[in-house]
Amino acid sequence: MHILHKQVYSIFLYLFLFIGICNASAQQKYAFSGRVITKSGVPLTGASIKITTGGNSAVTNADGKFFIQSLPSGHYKFKISYIGYKELKEELTLPLKDNQSIFFTLQEEENDLSEVVVTGRTVVQETNRQAFNVTAVDAKKLYNTTLDISGALDRVAGIRVRESGGVGSNFNLSLNGFSGNHVKYFIDGIPMDNFGTSFQINNIPINIADRIEVYKGVVPMWLGSDALGGAINIITADRYRNYVDASYSFGSFNTHRSVVNAAMTSQKGFTVQLNAFQNYSDNDYKVDVEASDIYTGAYAAEASLRRFHDTYHNETFIANVGVVDKSYADKLLFGITLGQNYKEIQTGARMVTVFGGWHRRGNTIMPTLKYKKEDLIKGLDVTINANYNLGKEQNIDTMNVRYDWYGTTKPNGSNGESSRSLYEYKNNNGLATTMLNYQINDNQSLSLSNVFSTFNRKGSDPLNPGNAQYELTKKTNKNVLGLGYSFDVKSKWSATVFGKFINQNSINGGGAAAGNDNVSKFGYGGATTYFIKPNLQLKASYELTNRMPEAYEIFGDVENQEGNPGLKPEKSANINLGMNYSFSLNENSYLFFAANAIYRNATDFIYNKLNNNQSKLVADNREGVRTWGGDAEVRYSYKDWLTAGTTFTYQYLQNLQMFEPGYTGVSIVYKDQMPNIPYLFGNSDVSVSLKNFGKKGNNLNIGYNLLYVHAFWLYWPSQGGKGVNDDKKVIPEQLCHDLNLVYSLAKGRYNIALEGKNLTNASLYDNFSLQKPGRGFYLNLRYFFNKNNNN
């Protein structure tokens, strides 16, 4: 390791000289790290470490660890605080001898309840202490599973991830009833809108993340975007300066996944960070389908057949090189994301429609820049990110045949299986974000953020070179400017108010809606939180938010999504109320309880419907949709070996469009419940952790997860008969049992995990007729090595 380290160091030295950036005046700076623990050795998450003699500060992570960078040598005074604990004052002189790690031990305040630490996978406390309605998923606790990001999110209260099949299949995440583009995705605060199909939450493994923050409804200003239903922010975090984390899993349906994460950082701050991951699956699971004989048209009743054209694979590689802990930058990274994916399409919108040759490809070639500097001038933090995606997407449908479920084909004219195409396009997405944060004093801060994104579609199809559609201009520029003010009395209450100004300019080169469309919208909101007791928190937030139509929704993608140039921006008033409470039942058992209530009133609600021929989706406005609902979570832990929890979500989405276009009478579905949206669902989990199992330093974890989704109607609930003969289309109830065993050796350096998914082999559906995989088993091997840990 050390040799490798040196080599990397010299490579970067050369690279750096070549670029010509020289930092001659740099004074030798030091970093130090440590942990904040209780008297009994339990790590404290979210404890604050402040240098009283100068601005730097840090907050401990889920393991109680913190890391402070770029300090010149000298004597420092520290203040370490955590609610319910006595403030600790310490003095230290840097550099420390032998680069040692520091332990700060906090004493409980006498008048307080005994120490409350509820362990479990969804509680990352510091994030949850924000005024926003936010849930953080601690990704690290899931590292030994084969979950991707979307799988982890599916276990969060209020979230339902609907999948159309196995690995790599289409997914639609709904958050408090809002789905699709209402919910925006970020990675380290950078919008993921333009990352292409090779880098999406359904193929990013959980190991890439440190934690995932889920903002329900009101989205903080610093996530500059026009999200309307909420936001998901994947925090990758520079967890360790030098580490390797590699895993490989193999399982049912010929599924292989691997992930390698590594970082190397020299003493002088040159760093290289690598993430690489790969997913492959044949997805050849069995489905129960009415398979028709291609010649007679006769259906074989309930045949159980394997999917035969559903292979998916993707490979993604992310590299960042640069410097950390310099006087001009805490972090300056130049990176590139390279990815590709291949996806076969087995079925249409219904499983009776089967394909055998149609597939898609896509790639991502995305240079990135990340810059961050805290205290550029005292109290001012600056973050700048930029990226540009040069990737392409292609839709390939060249076989002029029709398939049946037995793999038999017969000629079918000249229009391909669905619609003959070799269409290839590039969206030319660019993104630049700037974030300034100024700490006025201990209680007040101001922040300003700006996000600019651009879209310019260029495409062609060698099979239809004359199609003028491809030549038309399809351009969008969007800018989101936000300003926010926060007032924070640590551990007592905090409040934030913000405004967002969104401007979008679209140039549409063709059709009836040709022209230049310029729309500006102003939105605002606020959030506040109050701690009645250190362990009892109340939250309230309100936002009037706007969402612009996405470029995809305006222009379509000439394959799956039909454009709707007349789409109007959507507006929503969101109100959230929340509380969480944690307490100990006795010395060994702890309980955590959280509950949220939501209200959404959206006008010009944008939703996807099938187009007139049911061959594509098309976005459309519904005049009004009102949602109210709530979610709750209970977690219990006993000592450090048993945890259990349950989340539950109910949401009622109501159609408030009184008149249908073209009609004068009150719509028959006015005030009806919105169809095809899960409205009652939950998760339960139990996990047992056996320490020093077999050998000292080896742990065995046994976990069980149950998913429940109540049945829901595909179409308007009020319409049509509900008797057996009435054929009313329903998405049936889901009950899915998963089990996993993880054996960790040598303090977590080697991990072996065995997972069983859908143990009862239930027929599960998220979308009407599209069956998900049956029972599957997966073996996951992981190696983790961290230099700091290994001292």
Add this chain to the structure above:
Amino acid sequence: MKTNILKTCAALAIAVAITSCSKSDNGPSNPGNFIVAVTPVASTGVADYLLTTSSLDTGKITTVGSGVEQDGTYRYYVTHNNKFFSMLYGQGNPGAVTTYSILNGQLNKLSNFQTETVQAFAPVNDDLLLIKISRNITNPLSSWYQVNTNTLLITAEGTINTQEPSHNGETAHFSWIKQVGNKVFAPYFSIKGLPGAAFETNYPDSAWIAVYSYPEMKLEKVIKDNRTSFIGRYFTDGLAVVENGDTYAFSSSVAVTNKVLSSTKPSAITRIKSGTTEFDQSYFCDFESISNGYVITNWIYIGDNNFVVNASLKAEKGAYTVGTTIGIVNVLNKTFTQVTGMPDVNDIQGITNNNYTPKDGRYAYIGVNLKSGLGYVYKIDATNHTATQGLKVEGGLITAIQHLQ
């Protein structure tokens, strides 16, 4: 004995009470042998709800809480061999067909089977003949399927060259198909089949019928008439066979060239005499002149040489414009009379194109959809030239009215 009778009466009364209760719980709200297909006003991707009713003359049916859901955006319905066929139209995707009979006034699902998405279908002998018609000049072949309505399976399939009948560098697009004697008549419009001009033509002033043998589907002859533009319209049956075996044809005169209506011929009715395969040059009914300036957009033959027609003003005609003016045409007398009693034209959203007639020469039941979102079945009386409001339909647009024994 007396007590026995009393007991029996009591038992019967209870039984009646129970049956009437369970009926309102489980049965259709409106059992009967008429089937009304209703498309919801609020678009959600559901095609139709199929409702039953015992009468088209009175009463009310609603999609709230009743109706058999039909998946898909567009569905087409045809009744043959006392079975009701619900056919899914899904562009590029295979079409699913569900077959129903009526049992105790309820729809009774007989089977599902799969076909292609087709653009024309019609009963021929004991079969349904379905044709998937090419609209692209690069593809000369159109596919046909023969579905046996007893076994409910595809019994034969094949292709025909739809560039062969037109023989003019364009392709023939059948407006519909019809069994005439033991032949299949396929009136067509000549189309360019080019991107951006798929349904345009350079030949707007002729009518053609391709005549095929059955079941071989061999092209036997193409008959042509230069007195009118093409017969029928897209997805519209422009032919009708009357009791004496004569075939009547209408033309809307809606051919398009360079994006504008280009035919110089009037909307008119022509005839093919029974047993012949030539247009009867001695017969010509200029609809525009007998109606004082209307064109036919659709019709239904009700017997005794009487047709109920939809018409629109010539000035308002279009290739896909369905007329909301209803009148009676007698093809022998060459007369046209508008009916009285229809709702105000300004309140009409559209007229159903798949309607019911008992073929008694006098009555037809047609669906009239109002802009309020309500639909009514109107009973058309060809003798008195009246339209009478009948069954009220709540929940959406009436797309078909059919009847099974």
